Amino acid sequence: MRMSDLRAATNQTPPLIGHNVVTSDAALTEAVTRYGSADLVEELAPLGAEAGTAEAREHGRLANRHHPELTTYDRFGNRIDEVEFHPSWHWLMERAVGHGLQAAPWEQQDGGDAHAHLRRAAGFFAWSQTEPGHGCPISMTYAAVPALRADDAIAKEWTPLLAARSYDPGVRPRTEKLGALAGMGMTEKQGGSDVRANQTRALPTAEDGWYTLHGHKWFTSAPMNDVFLVLAQAEGGMTCFVVPRVLADGTRNRIDVVRLKDKLGNRSNASSELELDGTLAQRLGDEGRGVRTIIDMVAATRLDCVLGSASLMRHALAEASWHVAHRSAFGGPLVDKPLMQNVVADLAVESEAATALAMRLASAVDRPGDPHEVALRRIALPLAKFWVCKRTPAMVAEALECLGGNGYVEDSGLPLLFRESPLNSIWEGSGNVNALDVLRALGREPEVLQAWITEVGAARGADSRLDRAVDDTLALLGEGMGDSGALESGARLLAGRMAACLQGSLLVRFAPAEVADAFCSSRFGTSYGGTFGMLTSGSLREIVDRATPWG
Known part of the structure; x- marks a missing residue:
């Protein structure tokens, strides 16, 4: 063998790129056709094509190579609790939201779309193959809508934004955004899955339906999302609350990000611990019915x-x-x-x-x-x-x-x-x-x-x-x-x-x-x-x- 041949790679598998993640998957396309129609597969084909590109693969790699970074204070000493993501995270999120993989199916179903959730499920299944971590805020936004429907007024405020196909990151009031994302703060360090053991307290304010929350949330993914569903103990028992990140007057709600978790799997998504101390929250459903609400x-x-x-x-x-x-x-x-x-x-x-x-x-x-x-x-x-x-x-x-x-x-x-x-x-x-x-x-x-x-x-x-x-x-x-x-x-x-x-x-x-x-x-x-x-x-x-x- 010539010395120059040592630099030549042989018998190497080419990268898996350039395929359509939807149409190349017979099990998926047959199931979508079975429960929906062949037209649904055709609608999902552009998503599948983009998911199979070298560009999507590279963005998935970069989003995990460059971890989210937490900044608790700005240079003037103001508490801001912001998480900065790599541009590849935003590239992935923009396309996931643009394809309607978050809360869009709920409004589509209300509008008479007979296969809205099937379409979304197949799209979520396919697009998640680009990178799994950004699926977390997409999933939480999808799941928030049925819980929000416990209160018609709250649902009307948030659902159109959560269902919008506009990815609009940034800490701004709901009224200034083209689209919004939801998160959840359920578990606490002493209870985990046993949410009835939660110790976060909810104290009523002078404004009807509004409370202040006081406690520590052990796992809250995507702390930069616009609104969170949180469980806390009110006088009437475990209750569900809606916590906006920014209040209607433009001030930041008191949501202190203690740290980002150093976890096993993806590194693209920011999983965090939160401290709530005087955090304003709107009650969702009746007091004592929090678990039922979620x-x-x-x-x-x-x-x-x-x-x-x-x-x-x-x-x-x-x-x-x-x-x-x-x-x-x-x-x-x-x-x-x-x-x-x-x-x-x-x-x-x-x-x-x-x-x-x-x-x-x-x-x-x-x-x-x-x-x-x-x-x-x-x-x-x-x-x-x-x-x-x-x-x-x-x-x-x-x-x-x-x-x-x-x-x-x-x-x-x-x-x-x-x-x-x-x-x-x-x-x-x-x-x-x-x-x-x-x-x-x-x-x-x-x-x-x-x-x-x-x-x-x-x-x-x-x-x-x-x-x-x-x-x-x-x-x-x-x-x-x-x-x-x-x-x-x-x-x-x-x-x-x-x-x-x-x-x-x-x-x-x-x-x-x-x-x-x-x-x-x-x-x-x-x-x-x-x-x-x-x-x-x-x-x-x-x-x-x-x-x-x-x-």
Whole structure:
């Protein structure tokens, strides 16, 4: 070899750019067409094309390379509590808002758009593959609207701005902005998910409906957003409040940013601690009804947790399948190696199952007047939140391994996906919280079990392995009903089985036969070891080719 040849890189996989993140994803486009129409896919194609560009990939990298910076005081000594973001963060946010991925679907639905939430879910799923961190303020803004509807007057003030497709950052009054973003301050250091243990106090002012808040909020992402939903203890109990960052007269509300969190996953988003001491807040709903007020918000954020995890899966799968299609080892392309085919096919099956379930749930949001859809959404959201989010870290780790040492290097993008992969399992209720919520729903709302039975029953008789899994799950549920301790101890097992049955039903009904067969033979088979790459059915290459983002 000549010395000059040492500088030439060979057998390297080209960067995954120039593909359409929407149209190259068969599982996504088929689900959107199934619950919406082919026209929806066409509408989403420009978003998908931009998400697959080298420019978008570079902005995602830069937003995480250059962390947000907190400035508590200006040079004159005034308390300002401002967070400065890299321009790439604003580039990503501007496009996410411009595509209507925040609160736009609520107004579209009110205007008669039958597929507003499905369109938004597919767009959020696709655009999040550019960079996951900026999805947090987008998601919180989406989730804030149903909570704000507890008070018509407040909702009319904020919803048009939250739904606007104008990204307008900056600390200014609501009346001077073209668009607004929402945040949330629920958890506190002594309670975490147990928000009823919150100690922040709310004291009424002389102005009707307004209070001052006094306390410490442990996690508040995107502290530069324009308005926050906050839980605090009023005289009548736990209450929800609307906290504007800037008051109507233009003065800054007293929201002290203590610090930005040094967290595991993305670094682009500013997760913070806040101190509230005399912070003005407007009551949302009745005193003592705070948790009830935010229930619809919780449902929306849980859906986005499922979408976010499914998006991470799809991104990791795309990188892995692209790599093995272009990398050679041991005498030929990796994609031709039977064991690598098995691994990537298994990853593809996992990703398709997550995508199918996420889009099914999004379609249910578009049908709020259908009792079956409402009941299914109630039980399937915590099921999917538990299962899909729990499956993501192992799936992303296996995809990273497909790239070998290259996948362990930051430039590949896989380390960020891996660090991000546990997030959605923690946010908006950990795995245990969601598994217990499944039990709560089953115990208090009998219609939710019937909705699950109806949904999985739509595939009855099409696959004997799925049929047995459904029967075994119902038997497991029946065995535990007489022993509350045993039922709670087995809540994760029950939630996982119920979620997998939902996924299996969707794949058996709608996915290609080879995908459904691979899922049912592994996830419901007796020989499944829990590690990816242990499929026993054939047609693996067809599954891999279906998942590879060629165009």
